[in-house]
């Protein structure tokens with residue numbers, strides 16, 4: 001669902017609050033720490049039960065406690081509390097990931113109310129755009145590997161939904177933060193297969209791309225890419241993106257322009273015309289404010305058709321845009337879509 005904030009700002013805000021809450025030993029350098037479970041046969045019963053060893057020479061021990069953004073009892077209103085909770089040691093097949101960055105998705109607040117079917121009603125921890133490093137586990141080869149925790153961690157690949165390319169609807173799915181507690185905590189202890197490995201360059205010190213930017217790829221970024229793949233734009237195609245300044249919409253615009261070489265007409269509320277990403281032309285070639293009332297709808301549709309004509313140039317016979325990708329969360333964004341899409345075009349609704 002599109003929102004009026006952009007992820008980059010939210011990452012910073014969230015990171016700031018996490019740093020403030022972090023234990024003293026929680027420095028950034030500990031990302032590369034090795035933490036292993038004691039393996040000797042004389043280990044105490046508590047070690048055998050999975051308690052992390054404190055006397056392994058190569059290890060830096062995980063803290064026993066951490067801070068998390070937690071909803072103690074999920075109810076009808078949002079109730080988030082920064083709370084100290086235990087860091088769970090990994091069982092066989094599990095890893096501990098130290099979260100370096102997490103995005104705040106528009107869905108996270110809604111996951112914290114309800115509870116919704118399948119979600120925990122108690123001690124819920126949201127967050128599904130987390131990236132970090134494996135800092136503990138039973139396989140030394142995995143230590144320090146950069147990984148990501150995203151919403152969908154497992155789908156069966158055999159049900160009707162999976163076979164239709166809709167793993168998000170798989171009834172056998174496992175997901176953050178539905179079946180596993182989410183990334184609004186410093187350390188997540190999760191099955192190894194629930195996190196995906198990232199390329200090393202994500203955390204490269206000399207990279208010009210900040211690591212936090214990759215967190216957006218896990219949810220809003222993948223939604224944007226999936227919408228574009230459904231639209232299958234050709235080079236020079238014209239795509240109308242409704243909700244262009246939202247968290248998904250602006251990524252649709254960026255990818256459409258810079259990856260698909262498409263032309264983008266951005267639609268959003270009038271005051272968003274002054275958004276820097278719109279003014280600089282980063283996300284769209286043209287901007288049209290969404291109609292504020294029913295009387296403005298006809299001129300809005302005509303304006304889009306006229307803009308398409310201008311953007312296509314001479315010798316064009318197509319009328320209207322090739323595709324509309326709707327990332328808006330207001331009803332007005334869904335009205336009369338077929339009136340400005342050319343024959344054979346497509347309408348993609350995200351959400």
Ligand SMILES: [Zn+2]
Nearest residue numbers: 105107219220
């Ligand atoms: Zn999300």
Ligand SMILES: [Zn+2]
Nearest residue numbers: 156159162170
């Ligand atoms: Zn399935």
